Amino acid sequence: MIITGNVVEEITWLKKNMFSKFEMKNLGNLKYFLGIQVLRSKQGIFIYQKKYVLDLLAETGLIDCKPVDTPMVVNHNLHMELIGELADKERYQRLVGKLIYLSHTHPNIAYV
Template structure:
C-alpha cells in the first residue's frame, strides 16, 4: 500500500490505524513500485522505468542496437497489407503490451504505441519492425521519465490535437490530449 500526502500527522494516524487492523510493515519512502522507479530530489519527484526498458532491450536482443531519433517514421502509413508476411502474434502482443505499460511514464511514446497496438489481432512483419523501432528509440532515452515539482504555475490546463481522418483504411481520426495540474503533466492519452 502506498500512502501519500502532505499532512504528516494524518499519515501517521492512518498508519497507526492500519497497523492495528492488519499485519503490516512500514518500508519508508517509496523507491520502486511495479517497475516504476521513484527518485526524490530538491527539485521534486521523478518517475521512470529504466530497468523495465533495459529488460525489454535484452528480451528483444537490442541491448547493443544503435538508437533512433524518433519512435516512428513520419508518414508511416502502417496498415494491414494483403499478402504481407505475418509476424509471430504472441511475440508481438507481448512486446506491445510491455510498451503500453511503459507509456505510464513515457507520454512521448503514447501515440506510437497506440498505432502499433491497432494490429494486435493480425500483426505483420512491418508492424513488428515498427514496434522494434520504438524499442530502439527507448535505447537512446532510457533515463527519461516524468518530473513532478513545485512551481509557480497555478491552475489546470489541457491541450488536445487530432489528425482528422488520416487513417487510409477507415478514415478515422487519432486524437490525443495532455492535462497539466499546477504545471505538472498528470494525464495523457492518444486514441483512434
C-alpha cells in the same frame, strides 16, 4: 499499499490505524513500484523507468540497438512469405502489453 500525502500527522495516523487492523510492514520510502523508479531530491520527487526499459530491451535482444528517426528501411517493398514461420503469439502479446504500459507513463512515445 503506497501511502502518500503532504500532512505527516495524517499519514502517521493512517498507518497506525491500518497496522492495528491489518498485518502490514512499513518498507520505508518508495524506491521501485510496478516498473517505476522513484527518486527524491531537494527539487522534488522524480519518477523514471530506466530499469523497466533496459529489461524490455534485454528481453527482446535489442539492448545494443542504436536510435534512428525512422526504425525501418525507407522505401522498403513489403511482401508476403507463403512459407514463413509464425511468430510466438504469447511473446508478441507480452511485448505489446509492456509497450502499452510504457506509453501510459511516457506521453512523448505514445503516438509512436
